[in-house]
Amino acid sequence: xxxxxxxxxIDKWMNDTTFRDALRRDPQAAVAAAGVTLSEDERAALGTxxxxxxxxxxxxxxxxxx
Amino acid sequence: MYTVGVRETQNGNPGLYSMVWxxxxxxxxxxxxxxxxxxxxxxxVAPCSQLDLDCEEVLRWAGDCIATVSxxxxxxRLLDTAFAGLESTVREIKARTGFVPMxxxxxxxxxxxxxxxxxxxxxxxxxxxxxxxxxxxxxxxDGDRQRQWEGHSAAEMNLAAATVLTCLPTxxxxxxxxxxxxxxxxxxxxxxGLLRMSAGQQADLALTGARExxxxxxxxxVVGKSGxxxxxYCALAAEMAGASEDVVGLYADFGRELGTAGQFASDCHExxxxxxxxxxxxxxxxxPLATHMERLPPDERSVFxxxxxxxxxxxxxxxxxxxxxxxTAEVRRIMFGVHIRLQRARRLxxxxxxxxxxxxxxxAAIAAFS
Numbered sequence: 001x002x003x004x005x006x007x008x009x010i011d012k013w014m015n016d017t018t019f020r021d022a023l024r025r026d027p028q029a030a031v032a033a034a035g036v037t038l039s040e041d042e043r044a045a046l047g048t049x050x051x052x053x054x055x056x057x058x059x060x061x062x063x064x065x066x
Numbered sequence: 067m068y069t070v071g072v073r074e075t076q077n078g079n080p081g082l083y084s085m086v087w088x089x090x091x092x093x094x095x096x097x098x099x100x101x102x103x104x105x106x107x108x109x110x111v112a113p114c115s116q117l118d119l120d121c122e123e124v125l126r127w128a129g130d131c132i133a134t135v136s137x138x139x140x141x142x143r144l145l146d147t148a149f150a151g152l153e154s155t156v157r158e159i160k161a162r163t164g165f166v167p168m169x170x171x172x173x174x175x176x177x178x179x180x181x182x183x184x185x186x187x188x189x190x191x192x193x194x195x196x197x198x199x200x201x202x203x204x205x206x207x208d209g210d211r212q213r214q215w216e217g218h219s220a221a222e223m224n225l226a227a228a229t230v231l232t233c234l235p236t237x238x239x240x241x242x243x244x245x246x247x248x249x250x251x252x253x254x255x256x257x258x259g260l261l262r263m264s265a266g267q268q269a270d271l272a273l274t275g276a277r278e279x280x281x282x283x284x285x286x287x288v289v290g291k292s293g294x295x296x297x298x299y300c301a302l303a304a305e306m307a308g309a310s311e312d313v314v315g316l317y318a319d320f321g322r323e324l325g326t327a328g329q330f331a332s333d334c335h336e337x338x339x340x341x342x343x344x345x346x347x348x349x350x351x352x353x354p355l356a357t358h359m360e361r362l363p364p365d366e367r368s369v370f371x372x373x374x375x376x377x378x379x380x381x382x383x384x385x386x387x388x389x390x391x392x393x394t395a396e397v398r399r400i401m402f403g404v405h406i407r408l409q410r411a412r413r414l415x416x417x418x419x420x421x422x423x424x425x426x427x428x429x430a431a432i433a434a435f436s
Contacts, residue, residue, distance in 0.1 A: 001281050001282060001285055001357075001403065002399065002402065002403050002406075006402060006403075006406070007399075009402075010395060010398060010399045010402060013395065013398070014394070014395045040409075041406050041409040041410050041413065042406055042409075044409040044412075045402060045405035045406040045408070045409045048405050048408070048409070048436055049401065049402060049405050054392075055338060055391075055392050055395065055396075055397040055398050055401075056338050056339060056392070056397075058334075058397060058398060058401045059331075059334040059335045059337070059338045059339050059397055059401070060335065060338075060339045
């Protein structure tokens with residue numbers, strides 16, 4: 001489960017197309033500009049996700065190795 | 067007429083590692099008593115610069131183990147049937163991702179602490195047997211049946227699962243070339259880990275088809291079922307490598323984060339990508355479904371639950387569930403959580419002081435799920 005701020009980020013990604021475009025260009029800058037405070041791990045994770053991918057592509061990238 | 071036999075199992079590189087099994091055999095090769103010869107097994111080797119463990123070596127070792135310890139020819143046939151499923155699963159994961167957690171984790175953790183992985187090959191086989199036993203129980207719970215079980219009853223599968231899970235890892239740990247105190251701690255860690263995995267599986271079973279599902283309950287079940295499995299593999303390896311209690315705990319935490327993240331990622335894959343979508347057919351309440359339901363008002367939640375019930379047998383309903391999840395970015399939400407857990411796992415490796423050649427393999431494990 002996500003922290004409150006991480007949830008806010010995903011909600012904003014869903015509902016705000018300008019933020020979504022900004023996140024795709026530069027995730028760290030977009031989050032800073034939006035005033036969302038993330039933990040160190042959340043900030044690091046932000047940079048490891050390719051925000052240009054669709055949900056299917058995101059899920060497809062991970063190995064189903066369990 | 068009984069004879070006492072000694073058998074040495076060895077991989078393709080003579081001298082890399084070996085383990086000596088001592089058995090009392092009857093004339094028809096029926097093993098009456100078997101044990102590991104103390105002090106002779108798992109020869110230590112020089113530190114290596116690269117971790118070049120081959121899954122096939124571990125599979126060969128595990129297959130030899132079954133051949134040697136089976137208490138009757140019929141039991142060996144049953145265990146070989148179970149083992150055939152493990153072999154195909156391991157090879158399939160290896161081909162697809164390059165990292166097979168139930169085999170690769172223990173040697174990688176061992177090498178991250180001691181710079182040496184070959185001594186952990188028997189432990190890797192023990193972890194693979196833990197996975198195999200749990201996987202069989204999981205298949206029984208879900209009504210799944212791999213091809214090699216055609217013609218066998220559910221009772222036989224159940225017997226194989228119980229035998230693999232309770233006998234083989236314990237026997238392997240009992241024969242490891244570590245101090246008696248460390249062996250006892252490893253046996254305790256295995257038992258406690260299995261208790262937590264069992265509790266996780268129980269929680270997961272209780273969620274199947276449920277109409278009241280909280281995301282925190284789903285998360286707790288996944289941590290128990292999958293997180294504890296990887297945590298146990300890592301803790302056993304760290305203990306075997308001679309790590310302190312604190313460091314063993316850090317590797318266990320690493321494994322827990324990795325196993326939990328991997329299961330969530332796998333659940334997302336199955337929901338949106340896997341054509342079979344067996345989780346929906348089984349009525350499993352995975353995290354994307356639970357988080358979606360939590361956000362719905364009560365009347366819409368009830369409609370969605372009805373849709374999930376239909377999705378167990380109706381492909382069109384399954385497509386509709388998938389569309390709803392896409393529209394509400396549930397998978398992106400879970401995948402962000404997966405990446406956060408993987409970052410935590412990476413930080414835990416730093417805190418544990420993971421060194422090469424194990425560190426690179428453990429980072430590869432993180433990459434396999436991200």
